[in-house]
Amino acid sequence: MNFLEERIVKDGVVKEGNVLKVDSFLNHQMDIGLLDQMGAEFKRRFADKPINKILTIEASGIGIACVAAQHFNVPVVFAKKSQSINLDGDMYVAEVESFTHKCINHVIVGQKFLTPDDHVLIIDDFLANGCALQGLIQIVQSAGATVEGIGIAIEKGFQSGGRIIRNLGYQLESLAIVDGMNAETGEIRFREQPVSTNGSLPDGEVCRSSTLD
């Protein structure tokens, strides 16, 4: 298990309905040391990419993105989420349908903050069905910018988001992929991933195929 998987086992709580609560260290209270470790690991996994901007989405992606950005030395842009659109200036807007909440959300980024010169790493805390992520990718493409990769803290491997994104050819790196959970026993089953070793990294392709299902 890597450092994030260990922390999930230690402090995560499995609830009925495939809910994994990580609000004591990741998305309500945030352990900044852990975020820093995650940032270093994202940097390792995307070391060969010419990333000049990190894009995330409010609210819980922002902390992870900002701490990771220190490892890349790049600015962060966070997309806003809104059920209504109140356009102030020129905005990129992606309409995304939430599978979970059965509603339409808008993902919004100011046009001046994404240009064709941008090489973007998208970062978020969770990936399940990937609706928000699809909206972010759509926006990067609308801007003529390049998605260099996607870094996720926790992927729910039993939902479709990760598979879709990998099928589309993106380098998606999820630090922990949960393949199954049991609310009664509290057990969490992780997909096997290459162990991060000091310095000697498996190349990107190895990472990617080993996380394909």
Place this chain on the structure above:
Amino acid sequence: MNFLEERIVKDGVVKEGNVLKVDSFLNHQMDIGLLDQMGAEFKRRFADKPINKILTIEASGIGIACVAAQHFNVPVVFAKKSQSINLDGDMYVAEVESFTHKCINHVIVGQKFLTPDDHVLIIDDFLANGCALQGLIQIVQSAGATVEGIGIAIEKGFQSGGRIIRNLGYQLESLAIVDGMNAETGEIRFREQPVSTNGSLPDGEVCRSSTLD
């Protein structure tokens, strides 16, 4: 002018209706190096306080709080904002009336993340009328925790929030206090503050009284 005031003059945009847009470096796109400087300055101003937790509010406070937290070596908790309340577990809820938007908002923090042992630094990007801030203070008090101080990036000194908070006796440190703006000329007038010098700091009391109006 300090580093933040200089940046506001360089990249901030004054709009009609006393609106100051800082979305290119602070609350939509975020300059992480600037956030780091802000974190160091907050640490300097609250050096003598036994802070063990930073509390902020979604969304744009989160980035500032997370980068600042690295200077304090403490976790961050971010409060959620919601117009409706959907209580999941035990939450502290403060009802705050928005002066600007003429609506009721709820500021929500999980009870397990604030205890009487907590010595809290509240951080946010903007202070104008201070409704959100009042909600955060109310929640810290509900938890029996201690507000050790409040760190703000930009205070609108011509609105009442800052005065109220200082009148209540809190150590409120705003890195830039805007006392006036002119949308036609783009001019921004800052309240004079003690210059941050390397190592030799003015003590807390001097900071505070010099920003009283």
